[in-house]
Amino acid sequence: MDQYSLETLRHSASHLMAAAVQKLYPDAKFDIGPATQDGFYYDLDMEHRLSTDDLKAIDKTMKELSNKKIPIECLEMPRDEAEKLLKEKNQTFKLERLRDIPDGEKITFYRLGDFIDLCRGPHVGNSGDIKVTRLLSIAGSYYRGKETNPMLQRIYGTAFHTKEDLNNHMRQLEEAAKRDHRKLGAELELFGFSENVGPGLVLWHPKGALVRHIIESFWREQHIKNGYELLYTPHIGRSRLWETSGHLDFYSDAMYSPMQIDNSDYYVKPMNCPFHIEIYKTRNRSYRELPLRWAELGTVYRYEKSGVLHGLLRVRGFTQDDAHIICTPEQMGQEIRQVLDFCLFIWKSFGFKDIKAYLATRPEKSVGEPERWEQAIASLEKAVCESGLACEKDEGGGAFYGPKIDLKIKDAIGREWQTSTIQFDFNLPERFDMAYIGNDGAKHRPYMIHRALFGSLERFFGILVEHYAGAFPLWLAPEQVRVIPITDAQHLYARELEAFLASKGLRVKVDDRSESLGAKIRLARNERIPYMAVLGEKEVQSSTLSARSRIDDQIPPLSFEDFAKRLLDEATPS
């Protein structure tokens, strides 16, 4: 339809922005300016520290350059000439980027008026093709993404073919902002944080805690059904446990300082695995008792840099829905398959249907025998294949201790979230010298698989709030029915209904404030309560109730019994 792809358009828009920046700040040194999923950015360095106020001027200059319809020309040149040009322009980052281009590859520059940029292209024909742009924000970004490198200034923007597309995009951002779990969490009194407690430490308020309780109960029930056994383990453990596990050597950056108890150092746990392994090691294990599937809602604490904390999605204390499967080589394939199916069942229960798998294989630095890696990867691949999931392979993307499958789920407005993870571990079984006695009477090293379905309850809850936009389905809603008597004369009748519904196991409250019907409905709607039962003179006379749901507005009058039946039918996970 359009002559250029959105990616090309955005890439060109980043050049147009760079041209504008160069015009306003001639000392600017440019690094890279690619298109991204939603727009583009350009990384640059200069004397002037940009602030959001500067975006207006840059935007204005971009519009001027666009109106001039300046052609964007491609210039191919030999390496020495390219180097000379960049040196002349004092573009030190670009010089380094030039050195990254392998010999024999074409070296191209793109010129937009006075702005000449080392760039692979392609680009739109002229600056007049870039009409619909919006500069969004400025940020810092480390040169080449390395924390030890100097920080450049990054300008984020986006571009579209039409004004309408841009407006749609901005509306989508607004929609996402409305669903923001931090905002809804406070509004619906689900959870919060306190400066006195500390950043990244979640306080679950009664309503959020109730939803969490329902999720946990469902989780436990399903795990028992699927052949798991539940464990509880302590929050702290002696330093020698973490020495054996290797965490003190390789994970200490994320661990909190130890506390001294009776002359020993104890660490708050960043992971649950060592405790599970200790349980495994309490006695000899026979191949006959494998596979073991041990699950725990284990609360762990990890140090996260202050700048990365984000609502419930990134915290310092969180509860993993952790499990460890310990099995023989023969059982491995079947176990992986079962975990994947279990994952899919759980995601379906919470209304997520669009799920993608990412398989990460052996990285350069790794532990464990190559055959074990190959076996494990093969079984992961086979299981994903059989499950019918779409899968992307990330060669060399596994952890040093084993390959893994991560699942990403798509929420109600199309955003992807990384949640479930299934990881082999060839490291801990070695370190802890785990073994089972095979039918040959000899000791063998078991396979160990870590897996989490939700990832963490905090993160999952945050995703759920955004997915449902705060309107939990009936089975999860902290309050399922709000009973609304119209006048004081129906208060007794309302209490009768409340007691009846509660006796059926429904979560119900009465709003008997001296307020108008409209006001009570408005409040219940704002609180995202799935059902309202309105009671007036008519309902008392006919022994009925007038129901109203979040979805249907009004429902014809029902008896207490029929109403309860309807809700109980609906109140199962789907």
Added chain:
RNA sequence: GCCAGCUUAGCUCAGUGGUAGAGCUACGGUUUUGUAAACCGUCGGUCCUCGGUUCGAAUCCGAGAGCUGGCUCCA
């Protein structure tokens, strides 16, 4: 942690050097209401914290905390 920004009542926000405000919420009263906001009144403030400049600071400057958007990292 780093770059940029923000922080005024429970919430949303106004107030740019001269006595701290509005709406909603909460509370008290009046009202007895038929499907998204009845009316009147009252309470509510360490203007994030500490220090500085000034006759005088919510307002200007510095440091710190928390938060937001990114970078890095990751459940």
